[in-house]
Amino acid sequence: MRIQDLHVLPKFSDGWSYLYVEHCRVDQEDRAIAVHDQAGKVPVPCANLALLMLGPGVSITHAAISVLADHGCLVAWCGEEGVRFYAVGMGETRNAGNLLHQARVWAHQGFHMEVVRRLYQLRFSEKFEPALTLQQIRGMEGVRVRDAYAKAAQEAGITWSGRSYKRDEWSKADPANRALSTANSCLYGICHAAIVSAGFSPALGFIHTGKMLSFVYDLADLYKTEVTVPVAFRAAAEGVGQLERRVRITCRDQFVSTRLLERIIPDVQAALMLSKASPADSFDVDAAAPGFLWDDLEGVVEGGRMLAPEIDETEPDDGSPDS
16 A cells, blocks of 8 residues: 555654665565665665665666655666766655745845855854855855865875866776765765755755756755765775775765764755744645645635636526527
């Protein structure tokens, strides 16, 4: 039986972070999924899984997708080693209130700037002076990121020559850059899953713009220097053997130890000036119920009803012989 009441789904913050699979078959097993490869079968209880990343060589059944959707698990189709994302599924919420609020503040220049400042402020311990311009704040951010790279490289004992890589020449990048790209792709996946799960749009970015994952990049930048940068440099210092796999596993452990899943949605709410108690608008979240209709006078009106005026089919008596 399909889950109809979305309130019974586990909270995103209560879930595991992600699972990456490649060169295997995924199908349904009871109310969960199972992963089949040359080594055998591995059952995966997906009720608390936030994100399933499907790499090259994966086949997945319709039944498996259905059970993952029922449990609010985002499914992402990605490139080798989870580096690039090609397609994603739908999150568990059917409430459009958060998305509508995000669109409103995105479209309003004053609110948009306030969100940009809040997103940058979340990265710093000290409070910004109100007189700081956006260009000055970006300069401070550039120094912060540069120092984070330098510190992580020094602690790992490796030489760092700067961020540089080409997607079409992946193997030519140095180990630190490869590790950073892999770690960041895992972080993007988790942030993307959180954004969709809570009913926001990954495309409506505030600092970043023009990409379908702009808001994902806005959010992921809050955590890179804390999580993915140290992980990447430590992994690179340990050698190139199974580098991407080691990075993914370490990222998963770091996501747990830093309680990342519990922090993402509250950080989004803080940046977008939203209450933590409820979505921005009170809409019916019943997936089976009709939606609402926009109205220029009342804001919204109930959908799913016949709104045409009733017609009296009785012909008037005009006194003619045929009446």
